[in-house]
Amino acid sequence: MDEFEPQIIAFCCNWCTYAAADLAGTSRVHYPANVRIVRLMCSGMVDPMYVLKAFEGGADGVLVAGCHLVDCHYIDGPEKCDAMFAKLSKMMHVLGLEDERLRREMISTSEGTVFARVVKEFVDQLKKLGPSPFSSLRKEKVAV
């Protein structure tokens, strides 16, 4: 049987973490291909619904990442994101999901290597955790 390859959906803010992932690219810093990035303008734009949608679709992990507190293009987006994230984290066990499947990071534009490291760590962590209880939903749904 093939080794379990977790699927990660990453919500990244345009100004910092998306740019950090770009920098990892331009610097050719390799990391596992398990992550799919959704570009949002700000980490404060991450609606809990988006995270739930990713888990519902069977994603094994969700990464919410944006600017550090002082770097925000919109001044205080990370604080807003933190507030949303705190509420969301409390819901994880209600959904029957392990807390470790949801991860919050602050990664600035210059931290391409940090982005790569975070993805690698998250993949390793999810491999230990095994597939999401909802991942069977993903297998049943065939893309067209």
Place this chain on the structure above:
Amino acid sequence: MEEVKIGVYICHCGLNIAGVVNVEEVARYAGTLPNVVVSRDYRYMCSDPGQDLIKNDIKELGINRVVVASCSPRMHEPTFRKACQDGGLNPYLYEQANIREHCSWVHDDKTINTKKSKDLVRAAVKRVYYHEPLEVKEAPVNPNVLVVGGGIAGMQAALDIANGEHKVYLVEKDPSIGGHMIQLDRTFPTLDCSECILTPKMADVGHHAFIELLAYSEVEEVSGAIGQFKVKVRKKARYIDESKCVGCGVCEEKCPWKTDSEFEMGLAKRKAIYIPFAQAIPNLPVVDPDLCAYIQSDGKKCGACIKLCEAEAITPETLLNQMDQIVEFDVGSIIVATGYDQFDPSVIPQYGYGKYDNVLTGLHFERITCAAGPTGGKVLLKDGREPESVAIVHCVGSRDQNYHEYCSRVCCMYGLKYAHLIKELSKADVYEFYIDMRCFGEGFEEFYKRLSEEGINFIRGKVAKITDQAITEEEKGKLVVVAEDTLLGKMIRVPADMVILCAALEARSDADKVASLFALNRRADGFFLERHVKLDPVATPTDGVFIAGCCEGPRDIPDTVAQAEATAAKALSLISKGTITLEAAISHVDETVCHGCGRCEEICTFHAPKVISKDGVMVSEVNETLCKGCGACAVVCPTGAISIKHFTQEEILAQVGALTEVQ
């Protein structure tokens, strides 16, 4: 709604993508997705023929949505949006899948990359389906410019813009403009006197009809965006009446209270009321309130300056009651040129800086060789003796994993300059300890060559420690520089009377505060981040805010001036165009769903939404020029009435849903 017809274009980017992604297979797959009417792959989509593919398909096949899978949208989204527009399509009916930076450049398995590329393309196709045409609005650009920092970078930028007859507000935190450059003695490699070349520029700045100089002032608040920033500046109290002061200097002469002079790096004293240096612009004194006995005693002691000021610029009123002033104005663009701090070598205890009197930094030595400096330009030790030998230590805090990994770029050259000046001004032997000699600029290598014939002892090796523990007769009463001579392959001990540490240039200690004020990003080394390291070196991720000089990283005077001129050109081109395009992807309220609860108003940092009464119903209304499109309001809206155009819930959910599907 008209039928959605999507065109998908997979870029090879030469071999950057095609080398590790099966682009033909991705294009074939894209062709099977719903609503996709055409799917192509092409070698370089950003080239003219590549863009023509899109334009032709819009005209001939009637496609009304476009997806390009290529590099990062941060790179070419504007290019392809423009191609759509040129083809007659609203530019917002476009979506980009990043299969280069986020795929082909970071993973190497072709099968996995091809699968990931398909996922990203599928998500983009599902999302672009919901894109709607957005109206692009323009707003006027305020032609005034704010320049922050009155060093050589800020002055040059201010002069270039003011010479074009546009108003510049130049804000400097110190009592005088001039920055670090005015502290320097001579400049490498030409050895022309720094003051001589800088003071005419300072005078120009001081007198320019289009420059409003706000010295001894700090920017406190910035709001708004490109074209229309609102700025609040705190003009600190000098405790004198600026309108009456003639700058005669009698107050300073007669003031009895002394402390170390910041300008002279503590090598000389200044008074409680002082003009920081002779050529200061503006030529106005400033009172140090912590040192002034009159202020400290609440008017009971001293008051010498009040009695002696013939112009009546100093009065009990100015000394006791003058307050900081808040100055407010509007500008269209901002140039940040806040410079650098010199690294504090006392954090390297083995170098003895702060412990031994004659271990100095570069800036101290600049003051020592300066004819107008504390020693009258003579190379003297703290006790007034002439040194018999001087050691110059390169890379103190630079190129050192414990402190700063980067090279400070100016130290090799100023170290060589010191060696030359010591030879010129004294009889001392000179020992120069270096790791590598980096002499890369115009005339630099020639200067190094010239010096190698002046009898200077060059020692290749990093200094381990500086001590006063003598082990031989010769070392007694001297400092001893202990280093490895890597060319000889052995440890050496060099006795020296004076040691000059070529301390690194580092980011300002308040760089974090300045960064958050102007929404700048900082690199890992602490300096401000440019928008693109090669192709956009003076712009920042914040539109309308530019950076020049050492606040972006260590550089020498010619590079700083060139960069300052570049920022002025950027500001002038904005002014010349006269308008900017407003963000179109902003909040939108569906009034039929809005309850007017006001959660959006509470969370918005920019005060864009306001709950108002419309025909007796409370609803939220968004001010389109204030809204930045951050999306915080949409997250908290309990009814889903607010959405962010181009980032609607429908779009993001479609994208996320598509990503979790199985091929």
